[in-house]
Amino acid sequence: MFNPSRDEVRRFFIDTWRKQREGSVLTPLEAIAADWIIQHPEYHANLVPTHPAAAANQDYSPENGQTNPFLHLSMHLAISEQLSIDQPPGIRAAHDRLAARLGSPHDAQHAIMECLGETLWEAQRSGMPPDTEAYLQRIKQQASRD
Template sequence: MFNPSREQVRQFFTEAWRKHRSAGVLTPLETMAVDLIELHPEYHADLESPEAATADFSVEQGRTNPFLHLSMHLAINEQLSIDQPPGIKAAFQSLLATHDPHEAAHVIMEALGEVVWEAQRLGAPLDTEKYIDLIRRHAGRR
């Protein structure tokens, strides 16, 4: 299992963005990262700033951590590609009835954040049934 450090994650995204901007050759994973970065122009300056690579993005600052956000997008893309946890692909398809794919990914991200936070708080495994249920409930709201 791949478990990169905070520095490695940040280096991955900043290097992928740098290579893209200089028309360098990207790996398939870097291409996926760049596609996500392009959906988030609000992060471009951070990805081009050496200071951002070491910055803390605390809740108190009112800023989203671009590296965490992009990492969650990549994780969700992987979950969808292999339908793991089971049912996430169908739940995503339900969201597409009322959301564009990027908005739908953000709905899933909110649900993922909630179940990860709860698992960490309780010292328990991630509740995948609750995760899928949160996504399905949101799909039924609109």
Template sequence: MFNPSQHDVRRFFCEAFRKYRANEILTPLEAIARDWIIEHPEYDDALKDVEQALAADYSVEQGHNPFLHLSMHLSISEQISIDQPPGIRKAFEALAQRKGSAHDAHHEIMECLGEMIWNSQRSGLPPDGAAYIESIKRR
């Protein structure tokens, strides 16, 4: 299983941003990341300097973490593309229709994803995909 470190994740997004800005060829995963980076121009400063990105403190007290946010977009995009957990694609499509935007639907799903992970960590049980899908459907 792929388990990147915090620095690996930050380097990945900074490199995708650099390649995008230099009009270089992107890997398929970098292309998905680029699409979400474009949706979040407020993150440009965080992405333009890899050394600064590696040193940045995004603890809860420090506020919003652009790398976590982009990682969640990437994760949700992958879940939808392979319909895993089963039913997420349909739940996402319905939510995007109700919200009028795929981006807004992603932000709603992020809340559900965070809740599922928190519940899993708290209970010591594997993530509950069915509860995750139901949470998305309720939004």
């Protein structure tokens, strides 16, 4: 399984955005990433660093109200992959219901991102693998809210 380092993930998004802006050919994964980057203009400055080494080492503190753009975009990619293969089974249907309820696939992904974050946090805390059934149930609960 591919397990990139923090620097490799950041370099991937920075390089993808550079290639997108230059009109270079993108790999399929880069094309998906570029689509998410386009939908997040608030991160564009983070992806065009004046000092790439500094960008790779930048810390983003939730306590200071900062969102880590690389983590956010990585979660979009992970969820996109889950939806493309319907894994865990049923996530695609739950996403579609959530998108209909929220009015957009992007908003649905953000809601799923919250579910994913909670599931990963619980796994970290317990030292166990992520509970995919609990993850799917969280998404279904989001989709069924009034």
